[in-house]
Amino acid sequence: MLPLIRILIENIFKPPITEDISSVNLPKHPKGFHGHPEHDPTRCIACGICQYFCPAKVIKISQIDDKINYHMDLDQCTCCGQCIDYCPTNAIKHRPNPYFVTTNLDDFKVDHQINLIKCAKCGAFIPDMTLIANKLFGEGKPIPKHLSLCPKCKRKP
Ligand code: SF4
Numbered sequence: 164m165l166p167l168i169r170i171l172i173e174n175i176f177k178p179p180i181t182e183d184i185s186s187v188n189l190p191k192h193p194k195g196f197h198g199h200p201e202h203d204p205t206r207c208i209a210c211g212i213c214q215y216f217c218p219a220k221v222i223k224i225s226q227i228d229d230k231i232n233y234h235m236d237l238d239q240c241t242c243c244g245q246c247i248d249y250c251p252t253n254a255i256k257h258r259p260n261p262y263f264v265t266t267n268l269d270d271f272k273v274d275h276q277i278n279l280i281k282c283a284k285c286g287a288f289i290p291d292m293t294l295i296a297n298k299l300f301g302e303g304k305p306i307p308k309h310l311s312l313c314p315k316c317k318r319k320p
């Protein structure tokens with residue numbers, strides 16, 4: 164019993180054996196090794212393609228009235244890059260630094276709000292397709308009417 168108490172007391176006064184990551188010179192990462200995804204809400208049209216293709220179910224998109232809540236749990240992310248490859252507006256990129264280290268789990272959570280616009284016919288909330296129209300038809304060109312309609316109104320004659 165006595166040796167155990169001695170070890171316990173010794174351990175109380177010992178300094179931590181782990182090093183603070185911010186003070187460590189990390190090795191240069193191998194070529195092609197990339198960081199976690201970084202989401203840019205100003206380029207996101209809330210299409211949901213990244214959510215569909217994410218194999219680790221990191222991305223959750225939900226609608227609250229005229230806004231989309233775009234949520235990522237990056238602690239589950241495998242950095243596979245599927246969301247980046249499939250995003251039609253380049254709203255997701257790899258972080259340049261692959262060493263994403265933190266002791267606060269909240270640092271791995273991403274919550275962004277994306278504004279929706281109203282369908283030109285019925286007023287239902289729909290994603291703003293301006294970025295897609297610019298990509299398809301060129302910057303500053305008029306946006307075709309069907310891109311400002313909700314799916315229901317698109318089907319109506
Ligand atoms: S990099 Fe892969 S695992 Fe991470 S969010 Fe994108 S699709 Fe999901």
Ligand code: SF4
Pocket residue numbers: 202206207208209210211212213214249250251252253254255
């Ligand atoms: S694929 Fe791109 S545009 Fe679509 S919801 Fe994901 S981040 Fe947004």
